[in-house]
Amino acid sequence: VAAALANEGLTTFAPSYATFAPSYATFITGRVYDQVRVNLGMMRSPVALVGVSAGCESGMLGASHMALEDISLMRGVPNVEVFCPADNAELASVLRLLAAAPRPAYVRTNTLDGVNLHPDGTTAVSGRAQLIFSPGGAPEVSLVATGTICSRAVEAARLLAADGVAAEVLEMLCVKPLDVAAVDALAAGGRRLVATVEEHSVVGGLGAAVAERLTEHGGAPALLRLGMPDAYQNADSQAALLERAGLSAAGIAARVRERLSRG
Template sequence: MSSTDARGEKNAAAVAGGTGVAAAAARVSAEESAHFSAMNPKQVFGEVMGELAERDGGLSVVVSDYGRRLNLDHMRKVLPEGFVQCGIAEQNQVEVAAALANEGLTTFAPSYATFITGRVYDQIRVNLGMMRSPVALVGVSAGCESGMLGASHMALEDVSLMRGVPNVEVFCPADNAELASVLRLLAAAPRPAYVRTNTLDGVSLHPDGTTAVAGRAQRLFLSEGAPEVSLVATGTICSRAVEAARLLAADGVSAEVLEMLTVKPLDVAAVDALAAGGRKLVVTVEEHSVVGGLGAAVAERMSARGGAPALLRLGMPDAYQNADSQAALLERAGLTSEGIAARVRERLARG
């Protein structure tokens, strides 16, 4: 057996064998959910890293200059040797992170989402994909959050890129509580992963707390009656999908919202269930290009299974966007609550 195969089997065994322990470690309580809801994702990342540093002397956070903005002061005070600064060199950042992870350290590598995926794609393919190095890449300011800096800083292809790398899981938390839970999960059961984060609306969708589970969808909203329309969303745009479903319900259209925490692995059982129950339409919603993301993953599964209802994919256009605010970019793409509801009504009216 090659060293790569052995490492992959070891990682898989650690994840499978530690499922119960990892789930317990990943739990975010209702009190913690309220606490995290007052933060932005960068603050959440730093707080969780500080929490982990207090009990894991093998924690390593590898940054590429961006570390100053990630609320890591406490982590650096508790575990100064665990903070590794690579400078503006994301490719080197991934190589260093992989080397530390391969030596048994619990390793996180955060940076702008567009850079920690696109700029370092070959390093990810080789280290996380082929070598199965258990690094958790954390993409900050994903989607349109950095839209004022122009197309170079918008991460609208990152999910598509990461979906294409074998052995890498893709997490898109819907709010800060879920982000904290995902980070705890990946510390308790390290594996090659990409965690996509951004700030949108500041809505808490898990006020009662949450436990992150890869490959499992959860229902965030259900109107009265069997759902005619199922909105399947991922990431912080889930809050707008929920509001859109409320608008549809007020118009007499029964609707539900399913959150896909992981685009990979996809909850195929949940997607298969969408073909049952008399639904007229399935709608995917994401702050990502309509090419290659959640919509593509759902379409691939529905096509392979057959017998599914019509599918409407909502996301960012397949084009580079001019610099603008996140709010303006999403509004132009029709990704407001009202815009989503309007597109659904239009599609239903066409039959």
């Protein structure tokens, strides 16, 4: 239905939500994957899919309702752009971008917890990353994060700074198209470690996209991919699931320290 409306010239957003009951990002991506491939991928119908309750947000309902494979699925469809806003300001900017220039896209959202990483506002640009935390000098570690977990990456960078580890945070709003220039700069920047951070499976998401690009460079820094395990998770709260996966701010910082200690 969304594709038909878009093909008739209407600006079309298809959120995984209904007024009578919540739905989930996993259903608007995995359950209808063939329709996405055909209508958005092959036919290029300019529909913006909006997945709510992504990642572990629906964790209390069990593995069937968690969206931990959605980035991987959507970045695998040609012609579909994948946006993962970090806060409400960025979500609003992405929606304005897609309203002004409709194209096949997937926008991934989950609980924002009142975090505002863009207090002065922001202008979303497809395929462009932005530095959202700097240690003030030359970084030895780059945390590359996407989505609302960016706030935890920023806090982890502050914890690392307290230990004398200079870490920056690069927000990757778009997982597809990836900001390849930004990744290339990481490869050439003399960093000891690049760590990707995502509330998504370690398979097929941001970490995979960055790894694919880094492998094209000889002498690229070590890569640490932080995300949810490649396994179905037991029902639990979002906070507990992230904690168990080492995706709290303290957990991210600890994993980075451990990787640096191995040289």
